[in-house]
Amino acid sequence: VCFRQSPSTSHVEACQFVVNDHTAQLCLRIIEWLEGLASKSLDLESKVREPRVGTYLPNSGIWHNTQRLLKKGASTVNTVHHLDFDAPTREHAHLLPDDQKQEECLLEDVWTLLRAGRVEEACDLCRSAGQSWRAASLSPFGGLNMVPSIEALMKNGKSRTLQAIELESGIGHQWRLWKWAAYCASEKIAEQNGGKYEAGVYAAQCSNLKRMLPICTDWESACWAMAKSWLDVQVDLELSGLQPGRFEQLKSHGDSTEGSPVQNDNGPHGSGGPHSWPLQVKNQQPRNLSALLQKLHSGELVNEAVIRGCKEQQRQIQMNMMLGNIPHLLDMIWSWIAPSEDDENVFRPHGDPQLIRFGAHLVLVLRFLLAEEMKDSFREKLMNAGDLILHMYVMFLFSKQHEELVGIYASQLARHRCIDLFVHMMELRITSSVHVKYKLFLAAMEYLQFSPLDDSKGSFEEIIERILSRSREIKVGKYEKSAEVAEQHRLQSLQKATAIQWLCFTPPSTITNVEDLGGKLLMRALIHSNMLFREFALISMWRVPAMPIGAHALLSLLAEPLKRLSEFPADFENISENLKEFNDWSEYYSCDATYRKWLKVELENAEVSTTELSMEEKHRATSAAREALDCSLSLLLRKENPWLAFIEDHAFESETHVYLELHATAMLCLPSGECMCPDATVCTALMSALYSSVGEEVVLHRQLMVNVSISGRDNYCIEVILRCLAVEGDGLGLLQANDGGVLATVMAAGFKGELSRFQPGVTIEISRLDAWYSDAGGTLEGPASYIVQGLCRRCCLPELILRCMEVSVSLMESGNPPESHDELIELVSSEETGFVHLFSQQQLQEFLLFEREYNIGQMELQEELSS
Numbered sequence: 125v126c127f128r129q130s131p132s133t134s135h136v137e138a139c140q141f142v143v144n145d146h147t148a149q150l151c152l153r154i155i156e157w158l159e160g161l162a163s164k165s166l167d168l169e170s171k172v173r174e175p176r177v178g179t180y181l182p183n184s185g186i187w188h189n190t191q192r193l194l195k196k197g198a199s200t201v202n203t204v205h206h207l208d209f210d211a212p213t214r215e216h217a218h219l220l221p222d223d224q225k226q227e228e229c230l231l232e233d234v235w236t237l238l239r240a241g242r243v244e245e246a247c248d249l250c251r252s253a254g255q256s257w258r259a260a261s262l263s264p265f266g267g268l269n270m271v272p273s274i275e276a277l278m279k280n281g282k283s284r285t286l287q288a289i290e291l292e293s294g295i296g297h298q299w300r301l302w303k304w305a306a307y308c309a310s311e312k313i314a315e316q317n318g319g320k321y322e323a324g325v326y327a328a329q330c331s332n333l334k335r336m337l338p339i340c341t342d343w344e345s346a347c348w349a350m351a352k353s354w355l356d357v358q359v360d361l362e363l364s365g366l367q368p369g370r371f372e373q374l375k376s377h378g379d380s381t382e383g384s385p386v387q388n389d390n391g392p393h394g395s396g397g398p399h400s401w402p403l404q405v406k407n408q409q410p411r412n413l414s415a416l417l418q419k420l421h422s423g424e425l426v427n428e429a430v431i432r433g434c435k436e437q438q439r440q441i442q443m444n445m446m447l448g449n450i451p452h453l454l455d456m457i458w459s460w461i462a463p464s465e466d467d468e469n470v471f472r473p474h475g476d477p478q479l480i481r482f483g484a485h486l487v488l489v490l491r492f493l494l495a496e497e498m499k500d501s502f503r504e505k506l507m508n509a510g511d512l513i514l515h516m517y518v519m520f521l522f523s524k525q526h527e528e529l530v531g532i533y534a535s536q537l538a539r540h541r542c543i544d545l546f547v548h549m550m551e552l553r554i555t556s557s558v559h560v561k562y563k564l565f566l567a568a569m570e571y572l573q574f575s576p577l578d579d580s581k582g583s584f585e586e587i588i589e590r591i592l593s594r595s596r597e598i599k600v601g602k603y604e605k606s607a608e609v610a611e612q613h614r615l616q617s618l619q620k621a622t623a624i625q626w627l628c629f630t631p632p633s634t635i636t637n638v639e640d641l642g643g644k645l646l647m648r649a650l651i652h653s654n655m656l657f658r659e660f661a662l663i664s665m666w667r668v669p670a671m672p673i674g675a676h677a678l679l680s681l682l683a684e685p686l687k688r689l690s691e692f693p694a695d696f697e698n699i700s701e702n703l704k705e706f707n708d709w710s711e712y713y714s715c716d717a718t719y720r721k722w723l724k725v726e727l728e729n730a731e732v733s734t735t736e737l738s739m740e741e742k743h744r745a746t747s748a749a750r751e752a753l754d755c756s757l758s759l760l761l762r763k764e765n766p767w768l769a770f771i772e773d774h775a776f777e778s779e780t781h782v783y784l785e786l787h788a789t790a791m792l793c794l795p796s797g798e799c800m801c802p803d804a805t806v807c808t809a810l811m812s813a814l815y816s817s818v819g820e821e822v823v824l825h826r827q828l829m830v831n832v833s834i835s836g837r838d839n840y841c842i843e844v845i846l847r848c849l850a851v852e853g854d855g856l857g858l859l860q861a862n863d864g865g866v867l868a869t870v871m872a873a874g875f876k877g878e879l880s881r882f883q884p885g886v887t888i889e890i891s892r893l894d895a896w897y898s899d900a901g902g903t904l905e906g907p908a909s910y911i912v913q914g915l916c917r918r919c920c921l922p923e924l925i926l927r928c929m930e931v932s933v934s935l936m937e938s939g940n941p942p943e944s945h946d947e948l949i950e951l952v953s954s955e956e957t958g959f960v961h962l963f964s965q966q967q968l969q970e971f972l973l974f975e976r977e978y979n980i981g982q983m984e985l986q987e988e989l990s991s
Contacts, residue, residue, distance in 0.1 A: 133286045134296045134363050138272035141362040142355075147413060151355045152273060154446055158348040159241030166240055177233045177249075184230065186254035187223040209257050213312045224319070230255070231321035234262075238328055239345060243269070261309075262329065264302045265289070272359055296363035303360065304398035306330040307405065331356045333408040337425040343433030346426060350416050354409050360402040417443045437479060450490060451502060454509035457483040461516050477520055484517035484533055491536070511537050515545060522549050527560060531567030535581070542572070542582030547590045554622055565629045574641055588626060592652050595623035596659075596892050598789055598837045616891070617663070617674030620656055624649055624678060628685045643699070646685055650702040653678050657709035658912045661920050662875060662890045664716065666797070667927070669724035675713050682706075705913075708768050712920065715756045719927050722748035726934065746940050753931045756924055757944055760951055760959075768917050769862045781900050782850040783827075784908055786867045789841055789892040795877075795885040802842050807832040810842070810874075813882035817873040818866060826851065826866055841891060846870055847898070855897070855908065863962065864914020867895065872918040878964050922963045922971075925952055929974035936981035939988075945978065 142148045166177065191207060202218055204211040211217070218224060230253050237246035247259035247267070266285045269276040289298050306329035313323040320339050327335035331353035340346040410416040420426060420443075421434045433439050437460060444453035461475030461483065487510035498506060518534045521527075527549075534545050546568055553561055568584050576583040599616060627649035631641045656678060664672035689703070725748045729737055759767055792800040792810075800806065811832040815823060822828065826848040835841035846867050853860035863869070873879050877887035895911035896904040928948055935942050952959050952971070963971065 131287055131291055132295065133290055134299045135268065135270055135272070135277065135280065135286060137295060137363060138270075138359045139274060139277045141359060142272045143274070145358070148272075148355060148358055150413065150446070150448075151351050151358075152271075154351045155348060155355065156241070156273070158344050158351070159239070161344060162236075162240035162348075163242065166236070166242075177236055184226050184253050187219055187227070189220045189222045193220060209255070212318065213309075213316060216316055228319045228321060231319050231325055234258075235321045235325050235328075235339065238262075238325060239348060261306075262325070265298070270299075272355070296360075299363060300360070300401040301398045303330045303356075304401050304404070307332055307401075310335045328352065331360075331402065331405045331409065333405070334425060337423070337427070341427050341429050343420070343430050343436075343439050346420055346430040347417075350410065350419060353405070354413075354416060357402050357406055357409050361406075364402070414447060417446065437476075441482070451505040451509075454483075454487070454505060454513065457486075458509050458512050461513070474516070480513070480517045480520050483513040487513055488533075488536060507538065511541050515541060518545060518549075522552075525560070527553070527563035527567055529567070530564070531571030534567075535571040537582070539580055539582045539586075543586050543590060546572075546582065546587045547594065550587070550591055550626060551594070554619070558625075561625065562629055565626060566632055569631050569635060569641075574635075574644075588648065591623055591626060595620050596656075598835060598841055598891055600837050614663075614670075614673065617656075617660055617672070618677055620659075621674040621677035621681065624653055624656070625681050627652070628681050630688075642688065646688065647699055647702065649682060649685065650699065650706050653682060654702060654705045654709065655912075657706075657713075658916050659890055659893050661709070661712065661916050662893065665875070665887075665919065665923050667723065667930075669720050669727060671717060671720055672713070675709075676717070679710060679713065704765075705768065711759050712767065712924075715752070715759055715924060718748070718752040718755045719931070722752040722931060722934075742938065746935065746938055749931045749935050749938075750940075750942070753928055753935070753942055753944070756928045756931075757948065760921070760924065760928070761947070766862075766957075767921070768913050782855060783898045783900065783902075784848050784850050784855045784865070784867055784911065785896045785898050785904065786844075786846040786871060786911060787892075787894045787896070788844040788846075788871065788888075788890060789835060790844060790874075791841055791889045791891065793887050793889045799840050799889075800886065801840055802834055804834075807834060807842060809882055810844075810879070813879035814844075814846070814870050814874065816881050817870050817879060822866060825849075828866070828870075830870070844871075844888075847902075850897070859910055861958070862910075862914055862917055864911045864918060867911050868915035868918055871915055873964070875915075875919050876964050876967065878966050918962050921959060922967045925959065926967065926970055926974065929971060929978070933974055933977045933981060936978050936985065939985060941982065941985065949975070 142152055187207060190204065193203065194205070194207070204215050204217040204219060206215070212219065219227060230249070233249060234246045237243070237249065243263060244267075247263050250256065250259040250262070264270070268280050268286060290296070306326045310323045310326040310330065310332045313319065313326065314335050323335045324339040327333070328349070333349060333353050336349040336353070337346060340349050410419050420430060422431070434443070440456060441453060444450075444456065457479065461480050463474045487506070490506060491510065494502075494506075514533050514537055518530050518537075521529050521533070530549065534542050537545065549564060550561075553564055568587060572587075573581055573583045575585050627645045629645075631638050631645065635641065657675060660672050660675040660678075664675070686706075689699075722745070725745045729741060729745055732741075792802055792806070794800060802810075811830050814830045814832070815828070818828065829845075829847040831843075831845045833843050835843050848866055850856050854865035859865075864872075871888070874888035875890070877885050879886075893912055893915075895908040897906045897908050898904050925948070932942050932945050932948070951957055952963075954960075960968075
């Protein structure tokens with residue numbers, strides 16, 4: 125837009141001044157904002173109920189009652205004797221009360237329309253009331269829009285009338301004359317106790333705050349009056365400087381009154397004429413925007429309601445935004461919504477929801493608009509305080525079950541806050557419905573990066589890793605009886621398994637590389653589920669009917685996602701290796717389930733006398749036994765693909781010393797099934813027993829170290845750490861065997877309850893088990909899965925074989941000898957399978973006892989048949 129026209133006008137110069145002056149621009153925006161609010165309020169009023177503004181008869185402003193009185197010749201001293209519009213002020217008289225009341229209603233509506241920026245409507249209202257003269261006094265220069273804005277300038281176009289007027293009298297001369305006349309009118313009306321709204325209407329045209337503020341009974345009106353007055357005076361001062369000598373004249377005249385709180389009014393007839401404008405109102409104005417807002421708090425003429433309004437949260441926010449004091453604004457909002465110091469739950473939303481919502485969106489807008497312009501101190505405040513506000517809003521949305529929205533805001537948080545918040549929300553929704561959990565999953569997938577490419581932002585992978593890791597942590601335990609401990613830990617296995625569901629959802633098709641991401645999720649699900657299967661297998665050795673709920677929950681959760689395997693290439697990130705182990709565990713737990721099913725039938729039948737058992741019950745027991753035996757033998761007899769046998773491990777090929785570590789969190793269980801509460805003496809005895817489970821030569825050669833301590837989270841749990849040097853065949857190069865090496869040997873003795881120099885029959889029940897490669901300094905460098913896999917072979921296979929022997933004995937005693945018993949014996953004794961080396965001494969003794977019972981039963985059956 126080209127402001128310099130030839131010839132220029134006062135309006136063009138006023139617009140040019142506002143464009144160049146930042147504070148004037150800000151003030152203009154405040155005025156337009158407040159006028160917009162008032163205008164919307166009028167529109168809403170007209171829609172909701174019958175409008176109040178202009179609800180009187182046309183020509184109601186021509187003073188009918190006073191006319192009739194004058195025609196009768198019955199006027200009084202206090203009543204006007206003429207009907208021209210200057211009569212009330214010129215004659216120091218009043219209209220009749222009814223006319224005065226209608227006049228006041230008209231002027232109140234005019235004020236309301238001016239307050240809403242609707243000058244044209246205010247003039248139309250005056251004309252419809254029969255007061256065209258008043259309309260002319262409110263819209264000088266032929267009704268031009270004199271607001272110093274680009275929009276008004278464009279709307280006016282080329283104003284030939286104003287150019288012609290000011291070409292003759294000079295720029296701003298008529299402007300000042302009109303303002304001075306409005307000032308005289310407002311003062312004269314007020315001095316003669318005329319209508320307060322009439323005085324306010326003319327005061328608004330000339331920045332006469334003294335007459336405007338008394339009718340501003342709310343914060344928005346008072347703020348509008350001050351902002352409009354301040355801007356108009358600044359424009360008037362700018363226009364005064366365009367005429368040679370006038371600026372110096374005003375400056376010298378103004379210095380004499382500088383510092384006085386209110387202009388020394390000489391009255392409209394005093395020495396302050398139009399040539400000295402705007403000195404008449406200059407000292408009524410605040411010095412700057414900060415002083416303007418301060419005057420709202422404590423000005424002498426400010427209404428009490430306005431002062432009270434300044435204390436409201438909404439007004440404090442608005443005033444801080446006007447000043448541009450964003451750091452203080454953010455601190456103020458956070459102080460209103462922050463949890464109290466006594467409230468430890470920082471994740472629970474506090475404060476007014478609308479305030480939290482406003483604060484969050486304010487932070488987002490500021491970050492978007494000022495991304496490249498923020499100074500370091502301001503950036504730090506916007507990031508830190510802004511994150512706290514966004515965090516609170518996310519928790520508010522979450523508390524209202526709007527999981528689909530949390531990603532929009534949580535993604536804007538700093539990396540650590542984003543991760544912590546999503547982890548917290550996912551843990552709270554761990555038991556919710558699939559639909560609710562999927563909404564939270566989508567929120568993370570759609571708005572967060574999948575992998576940690578940008579260090580400043582949180583990623584889905586980091587969140588999931590934290591979720592999976594925390595799900596395996598031991599929960600703080602409080603038990604009334606020792607018998608409750610094992611059951612509580614059994615239930616925790618279900619919670620561990622449930623966490624895998626976050627990896628089982630299908631990623632939304634709207635994200636990029638959706639197929640690759642789906643494959644990564646499934647791969648991570650397989651890796652973690654195999655880790656849990658190993659732990660669950662080691663705690664499900666008890667021969668009881670109760671199913672290992674964690675393992676079967678895992679199998680159920682992964683059943684559907686595994687159907688999508690055909691969508692991914694066979695060599696996708698070693699997916700075949702992990703899938704093989706998953707299938708091994710699936711078959712193992714199938715065998716485990718059939719055994720427990722048979723055991724349940726056996727225990728139920730044992731409660732009834734043999735003679736009272738029906739043929740159907742006996743047949744059911746036999747069928748369950750054969751099913752359990754056949755299922756287990758099919759797993760044991762696998763030759764091409766032995767169960768959980770991995771000849772190669774991704775072992776380290778290192779020139780420096782590599783160490784192996786095994787970290788276990790466990791409980792000590794008595795033969796009765798109850799848990800011991802360990803103390804320092806028990807830990808020391810266990811540590812000594814673990815050392816003695818291998819020879820002294822092995823301890824020295826492999827630099828074996830054992831540490832046992834009481835868990836800080838659960839006083840029924842112990843923390844066991846084993847560490848040894850990796851050697852060829854056990855940690856380095858190809859594996860010599862599938863037995864997990866020396867660390868698995870040490871732990872297996874504890875799991876089987878066969879530790880010498882320790883309480884007989886006490887077993888170690890695992891809650892968490894991890895194996896790692898580490899360097900000489902103890903830094904963990906990667907998982908050593910073969911150790912835990914070998915440990916599972918050492919423990920699970922002998923137990924599976926002993927269960928087969930138990931079922932075989934039961935079948936023989938029921939007169940239904942199994943056909944595969946001899947094959948099972950050969951399998952155990954075969955050097956090729958190496959199963960016999962997995963048995964402990966007590967397990968071999970139990971195996972021989974079962975074989976003895978089987979043979980005795982076989983002989984008894986043969987005798988019965990021969991007799």
